[in-house]
Amino acid sequence: MPDIIDIPSPSRRPRTLLIGVAVVAAIFLGGGRLLSFYVDALWFHSLGFTEIFRKTLVLEWGLFFLFFAATFGLLYGTFLLLRERGRGTGMVRAVLVNGQPLTIDVGRWLKPAVLAFSLFVAWVSGSGMSAEWPTFVRWIYAPHIGSALDPVLGRPLNFYLLxxxxxQLLxxxxxxxxxxxxxxxxxxxMLRDRGTSIPDFHQDFRFADTQPAQWRGVYGAIAFLLVAFSLRVWLSRFNLLxxxxxxxxxVTxxxxxxxxxxxxxxxxxxxxGAAVATYSAMKRSGVRxxxxxxxxxxxxxxxxxxTGAAVDTFIVKPNELVKEQPYIRNNIEATRTAYALDSIVVRxxxxxxxVADADAANNQPTLQNIRLWDAQALQDTLRQIQEIRTYYDFPGIDIDRYNLDGHLRQVMLATRELSTEKLPESSRNWINERLIYTHGYGVTMNPVNGFTPEGLPTLxxxxxxxxxxxxxxxVSRPQIYFGEMTNxxxxxxxxxxEFDYPQGQSNSLTSYTGTGGIVLGNWLRRTIIALERGDVAKLPFSDDVAPDSRLLMRRNIQERVxxxxxxxxxDPDPYITVGDDGRxxxxxxxxxxxxxxxxARHYAMGDTTVNYLRNxxxxxxxxxxxxxxxxxxxxxxxxxxxxxxVFPGTFxxxxxxxxxxxxxxxxxxxxxxxxxHAYGLYHMTDPATFFNREDLWTPATEATMDSQGQRSMQEMQPNYVLMNLPGxxxxxxxxxxxxxxxxxNNLIGWIAGRSDGANYGTAVAYNFPKTRLVDGPSQIEARIDQNAQISGQLTLWNQQxxxxxxxxxxxxxxxxxxxxAESIYLQADRSPMPELRLVVLALQDRLAYGTTFEAALSSLFNGTESSITQVAAQPSASPANSGTTASAASLTAVVPGPTNRNAEIQQAAQDLAEYQRLTAQGKLGEAGAKLDALKGILNRLAAER
Incomplete structure (x- = not known):
């Protein structure tokens, strides 16, 4: 018989060493968490949300310890209970390795192994469930108010939402x-003692009534699993809804x-079945x-x-509309309520x-606020004329309305934020990035249709x-310490x-006077903060940092909230506002x-899907x-x-x-x-119409152009408009x-979300007559492309x-x-700044265009000839009221009157000067356009004579 090699059981010293290593690791990892808790407490206190921090901490740690203890108790308790049954029997097992029997005293190794496994699983379970604290909060703190019952199972809506x-998590x-x-x-x-002989796995796993006592623990575990399955199956009924x-x-x-x-x-x-398995474990009744x-x-x-598949195939499908009609009605009503579609007013x-239907005379405010500036074109332009220094950037363009000297105007705003990543490499050091270049500066604001004679925004x-x-x-506080790029x-x-803004050859400096941020305090507190923020090599030893200095952290507004x-x-698109107080x-x-x-039907929202949404x-x-x-x-x-x-003082x-x-x-x-997207389907409230999709709507599509000039169709984005709603x-x-x-491609209706006063948050849907075809955006785009003069000019511009x-x-x-309305810009390959060259306006039965909005309006409403080269007179305006009073005045005459002779002569002189300048610069294509414009003016002046 070959020798038996015995693998020794673990000695006390390695076990003690293992425990010591675990303790040190826990202190190291837990120490980092303690530092984070301390700094978070300071941060929440600085914002006045200490109660949120305290309650969130209690909820997270309460759930962690609850599920940690429950998980560890179940696993390790099961081990102790079942091991107690095996007392008096060894767990020495023999296995063959390359023909050589090896014996392992499993009993000596098993306890620490199960202990470590139970602790690990308990830690994972506690951490995972504590991260789900918002779900448990909704359940524990659910409002005790009545809500509508679902029509199938009769449960209140709060049950499903809260x-x-x-x-389901439990x-x-x-x-x-x-x-x-x-x-x-x-x-x-499996590991129970069979002596030192090699185990017969077939015998070990053969369920027979000759070994009922050895299976008692397994029977009890099966009963436990059946209870869990029963709960899961019972809850799965609600998933059908x-x-x-x-x-x-x-539900179908x-x-x-x-x-x-x-x-x-x-x-x-x-x-x-769980009760039967429990009885089997207690009475040793056998595997049967x-x-x-x-x-x-x-x-x-x-x-x-x-049975469900058979009923669906042989009963429902042949009579689907009749059988499913009540459940379709349930789906329509639920979806309309879930997305507040039932509150949309239909007109x-x-x-x-x-032209008469457009009623220009009574819709002056709407026409005065048509957005001609494309957001991307404006952003590119602002980056050239308003960034001032390379380390500034405009991350986005926001659209809003402001009351400017008694006139409500639609405007576009952009925030000038500072990006330390764009600082010169020689300036990338701790002092500059943390102490000096701390904030962006100011905003730009321009009317949505304000252009200077040079084609720049009227600021x-x-x-x-x-x-x-x-x-x-x-703007009384132009400094931007918190924004979209402040990471x-x-x-x-x-x-x-601190650097405030560039001023000639020097820089304007400032010091923060606000109350935001965490006070750094003494050296110990500063060191703790530095350890947590990963700044320990600089912050504790900086002579520039004083006890009353402050740390501004989580400055990205989305992360902050x-x-x-x-x-x-x-919402992924926050927007900036200028308050009446200048902040x-x-x-x-x-x-x-x-x-x-x-x-209710699910719809995509970002990376997830939802079937209930409230702003x-x-x-x-x-x-x-x-x-x-x-x-x-x-x-x-x-x-x-x-x-x-749970957080009563927060909201x-x-x-x-x-x-x-x-x-x-x-x-x-x-x-x-x-x-x-939901309304396009669920405006149909009749189940039969819904079933047949007789009146399905989708958001309109439009042609877009990428950076390589390739055009493609994509869904239109909502557009903010300052207007008089019909009625x-x-x-x-x-x-x-x-x-x-x-x-x-034809339009069938439109939806409007309202933002002002008592109407905030309500929506109106306007339905078009179904007896008339109304051109959609793609059809208007096709009409623009098919216009010989526009198409030829665009081709020419793309080749120069x-x-x-x-x-x-x-x-x-x-x-x-x-x-x-569509604005068309020309952008030189060597210049990132686009210039407005053409405005195209259209009604159902008319297309007009001009080099200015006024010219396009004149062509559309007065019937004057549209021209690529015609330049309408631009009224003079002082810088003080440029874009507001002057812009309004320039648009008041939506139906323009006779041509102003003096303005035409001035424009002719300007075109001649521009022609000479462009010819001298070798820009023959643009010079030719100015010459054509000059010829057009001279022809009109000659005709007026």
Whole structure:
């Protein structure tokens, strides 16, 4: 017989060393967490949200320890219980390795191994469940208010939105625990002593009544697993209400008549099976009883699935509309409620085709605020004329409305933020990046249709220091310490002066005077902060940092808000506002969302899908001191109500919102786009019409051009318009999006989200007559492309060292007609700054264009000849009122009168001078255009004689 090699059991010294290493690792890792907790506590306190930090910490750690203890107790308790049964029997096993028997004293190794495994699984379980604290908060703090019952199972909506997600998490955790307990029980049974002989695995795993006592632990674990399965099956019934099907969503006829009762029966049978397995474990009744406990539930589940498939195939499909009609109605009603489509007001819109239908005389405000500046073109231009230094950037363009000297005007704003990554390499050091270059500076503001004679934006706010051309508009705090590009920490109130803005050959310096940030304090506190922020090599030893210096962290506004309220979903496009007090504030839109609304259809929102959405919160972030304010916009939202119960001081009522913030609220693109997609299908409320998709709408599409000049079709984006809504009085800032019938190009209607006053948050849908075809954006684009003069000129421009940039085609309701507007820019290959060269306007039966908006309007409404080279007279305007009073005056005469002879002569002289200059520079193509313009003016003057 070959020698037996004995593998020794672990000695006490290695075990002690292992414990010591584990303790050191825990201190090292836990020490970092303690530092983070300390700095987070300081940060939340600096913002006035200490209560949020405290309660969140209690919730997270409470859930961690609860699930850690429960997981560890289940796993290690199972081991101790089953091991206690094996006392008196060794666990020495022999295995063959290359023909050589080896003996392992499994009993000596097993306890520390199971202990380590249980601790690891408990840590993972506790960490995972603590991260789900918002789900448990919604359940624990659910508002005790009545809500509508779902029509199938009769549960209140609050159950689906607030309770069900938590129950599903618990059921999932319980199922995993049951599976691990069963695996542990089976593993321990496998390792029970058979002496030192090589085990017969076939004998070990052969279920026979001759060894009932050895299987008692396994039977108990099976009972536990059956209870978990029963709970999962019972909860899966509610998932049927969130099911997605080809025609509609939610419960179907088969679900209601087969799956729901069948799954309930399966859950009951599994629960009875658990009782049978428990009885088998207690009475040593043998494996046949365990099979009797498991098989009925499994077979019944299979039978339910087969029966459901048969009913669906032979009963439902041949009579689908009749059978599914009540459930289609449930889906329509639920989806309309989930996305607030049931509150959309529906009105007819005549969609007239003539100039008279456009009613220019009575829609002056709308025409005066048509957006001619394309956002990308404006951003490119501002980067050339307003960045001033290379380390500034404009991350985006925002559209808003302001009351400027008594005139409500639609404007575009851009924030000048500082990017330390763009600093010269020689200036990239700790002092510059953390102490000196700490903030951006100022904003630009221009009317949406304001152009200078050189084709640049007419700036109402601009330059450094900030200059205003409107007396009522000023910026008192232009510094931007918190923004969209502020992704690094900075230290303020130091002995170093901060760079404010460039001023000639020198720089203007400043020091932070706000109350934002964490006070660094003494050397110990500073060192702790430095350790946590990864700045330990510099901050504690800097002579520039004083005890009253402050750390500004989490300066990115999205990160800042989500650190306070991670349970909110934020709109990806925050926008800047200029308050009446001259301060700059960001406004962010906060959503509450869920994917468990019964019978409602799911739609994509970012990287996830939802079937319930509310824009419940507006958040303001001060760009100077980082103050964050949460205002409730939907008091009826149950999800937000649960969070308000746990954090009562965080959310202010809408009535307490500052007037300067309320004046700039807007109906967000994210909500309007999602509602538009849902409304395109769910405006059909008749189940038969819905079933046949007889009137399916989709958001309109338009042609876009990429950086290589390649055009493609894509869905139109919502467009903010300052206008008089049909049938309404007074100007409103609305967000509109047109619809086309599915797979068609003509328009069928449009939806408008309202932003002002008591109408904020409401929407209106306008339906076109179905007896008339109304051209859609793609058809208007085709008409522009087919115009010989425009097409020829665009081809010419694209061949002369330049390329054409076409702005978005805007669809603007005016009167009872639709006005289409598109701006066309010319951009030299060697210059990143586009220049407006052509404005195209169209009605259903007319296309007009001109080199200025006034010229295009004259051609459209007066019937004057459209021209590529015609330049309309531009009224003189002083810088003080450029873009406001002057711009309004220039548009007051929407239907232009006779040509001004003096203005024509002045324009002819200007064209001649430009022709001579361009010829001298060798720009013959542009010179030819100026010559054509000069000829046109001379011809008109000759005709007037």
């Amino acid at each position: 309770t069900l997600p938590a129950w 059921a999932g955790w319980l199922t995993v625990m049951a599976a691990l307990v069963l695996a542990l029980a089976v593993g321990l049974h 969130m099911g997605e099907h080809t025609i509609f969503s939610g 006829y088969t679900d209601a008549h087969v799956d729901l009762p069948g799954l309930m029966l399966v859950a009951i049978v599994l629960l009875l 009883w365990v099979l009797a406990a498991v098989l009925p539930g499994a077979l019944l589940y299979v039978a339910v699935q087969i 007819p819109f005549a969609a007239g085709t003539t 109402l706010l601009g330059n450094m220091p900030v200059q205003s051309t409107v007396p009522s508009l000023n 690094s920490d900075v230290y303020v109130k130091t002995r170093q002066q 989500l650190s306070i309220a991670p349970f909110l979903t934020l 700059l504030r960001w406004i962010l839109d906060g959503f509450t969302a869920a994917d468990t609304y019964p019978n 419940s919160v507006k958040i303001a972030v001060d760009a100077y001191d980082g103050t964050v304010t949460f205002c409730v916009m939907d008091e009826t939202d149950p999800i937000l109500a649960a969070y308000r119960n 202010q009522p809408a009535a307490a919102m500052p007037a300067t913030m309320r004046a700039h609220l807007r109906y967000t693109d994210t909500l309007l786009k999602l509602q538009a 309404e009085k007074g100007m409103e800032f609305v967000n509109i999006l047109p619809f086309t019938p599915s797979n068609r 060292g330049s390329h054409v940039h076409r702005g978005n085609l805007l669809v603007i309701p005016t009167g009872t007609a639709l006005l289409y």
